[in-house]
Amino acid sequence: MVNPRGTVPRALSQVLDDPAQPAHIRGKDVATGEPTEFWVSRGRISYAKIDGAITLTETGWVMPALVDAHCHVGLGPAGAVPREVAEQQARTDRATGVSLIRDAGSPQDTHWLDDIPDMPRIIRAGRHIARPMRYIRHFGAEVEPENLVDEVRRQVAAGDGWVKLVGDWIDRDLGDLAPLWPEAVARKAIEAAHQLGAKVTAHCFGEESVSQLVNAGIDCIEHGTGLDAATITLMARRDVALVPTLDNIHIFPGIADQAQNRYPTYAKHMRHLYNRAEDVVRDAIEEGVEVFAGTDAGGTRDHGTIMEEIWALSDVWGEEYWDRTHFALGAASWQARRWLGEPQILDDGAPADLLLLDEDPHWNLYALEDSILLYA
Numbered sequence: 001m002v003n004p005r006g007t008v009p010r011a012l013s014q015v016l017d018d019p020a021q022p023a024h025i026r027g028k029d030v031a032t033g034e035p036t037e038f039w040v041s042r043g044r045i046s047y048a049k050i051d052g053a054i055t056l057t058e059t060g061w062v063m064p065a066l067v068d069a070h071c072h073v074g075l076g077p078a079g080a081v082p083r084e085v086a087e088q089q090a091r092t093d094r095a096t097g098v099s100l101i102r103d104a105g106s107p108q109d110t111h112w113l114d115d116i117p118d119m120p121r122i123i124r125a126g127r128h129i130a131r132p133m134r135y136i137r138h139f140g141a142e143v144e145p146e147n148l149v150d151e152v153r154r155q156v157a158a159g160d161g162w163v164k165l166v167g168d169w170i171d172r173d174l175g176d177l178a179p180l181w182p183e184a185v186a187r188k189a190i191e192a193a194h195q196l197g198a199k200v201t202a203h204c205f206g207e208e209s210v211s212q213l214v215n216a217g218i219d220c221i222e223h224g225t226g227l228d229a230a231t232i233t234l235m236a237r238r239d240v241a242l243v244p245t246l247d248n249i250h251i252f253p254g255i256a257d258q259a260q261n262r263y264p265t266y267a268k269h270m271r272h273l274y275n276r277a278e279d280v281v282r283d284a285i286e287e288g289v290e291v292f293a294g295t296d297a298g299g300t301r302d303h304g305t306i307m308e309e310i311w312a313l314s315d316v317w318g319e320e321y322w323d324r325t326h327f328a329l330g331a332a333s334w335q336a337r338r339w340l341g342e343p344q345i346l347d348d349g350a351p352a353d354l355l356l357l358d359e360d361p362h363w364n365l366y367a368l369e370d371s372i373l374l375y376a
Contacts (some may be wrong), residue, residue, distance in 0.1 A: 030063035039094035040290025074108030079138030126155030
């Protein structure tokens with residue numbers, strides 16, 4: 001858990017308790033390794049000296065606060081949760097240093113959370129869009145393919161610039177994963193979202209759905225365990241992002257075990273996808289696909305697990321330890337913010353939405369757990 005232990009907790013308390021109290025920070029930028037010095041006034045960064053500022057650190061490290069790029073606030077195992085539960089979900093994420101969430105589908109409109117101080121900022125995708133009987137009950141808006149375009153338009157209006165499709169799920173008649181949408185229909189739906197200024201992402205486990213949706217012009221893929229070399233190459237060429245939720249992929253063997261007796265083909269398929277998941281992400285990174293950290297929290301998964309995803313990503317790519325941790329930190333921080341169109345945190349005038357650390361997290365990722373969240 002992120003906590004105000006840092007170098008000067010008393011000074012931190014003064015700054016956080018009084019929004020008018022300016023702060024002074026000197027240290028090193030985690031993203032670049034370069035020395036940095038700036039001031040904070042009313043939640044904004046300034047490179048002009050501010051008199052009366054309290055120094056929070058002179059020798060520490062600073063980085064943008066964390067991003068969970070695949071999260072579900074307001075979602076529980078049975079669908080929408082009460083407001084107090086949704087608020088606690090967001091607070092749990094914030095307690096781990098997350099100040100920005102891309103909500104990848106929720107049956108609850110959580111815009112009311114925007115009015116509560118100290119909540120993570122949430123970029124929403126409306127509800128999941130699925131077909132009847134082809135996804136988790138009570139999670140999504142369920143429509144047949146002929147109504148997909150109209151539903152996408154509705155969810156664009158409900159969200160904050162994103163739409164989430166369920167690309168595939170088990171087809172019980174087939175006994176295996178299968179796409180939910182014909183490629184031509186998906187293409188029209190994606191075009192409709194783009195015309196309204198929104199981006200589209202999709203839940204994809206298997207091979208067929210992810211290939212079709214990337215061909216259809218989608219902007220991002222969630223999970224992506226079925227990616228092949230040709231689709232990865234196309235993703236890189238079209239700037240299609242990947243949020244692999246690697247830590248959550250560990251549920252695949254359990255899913256396979258539960259399905260073994262009734263759907264053995266599906267069970268075998270899920271084990272195969274699990275066994276290749278890390279290789280897929282590694283291949284995507286090496287091809288130039290942008291990869292970001294997401295926990296898939298909500299539904300049946302606990303909130304507050306961004307550290308587990310950072311660790312999982314740090315194990316995937318790079319031969320040197322520093323290279324691996326630098327990739328994982330960026331995927332959960334400054335790179336994810338850039339991808340989502342957020343201000344670059346250490347720019348003059350940007351929100352002071354950042355973490356202060358006593359040591360370089362490249363060499364000790366656990367340093368994130370003892371960081372100070374200076375939240376605008």
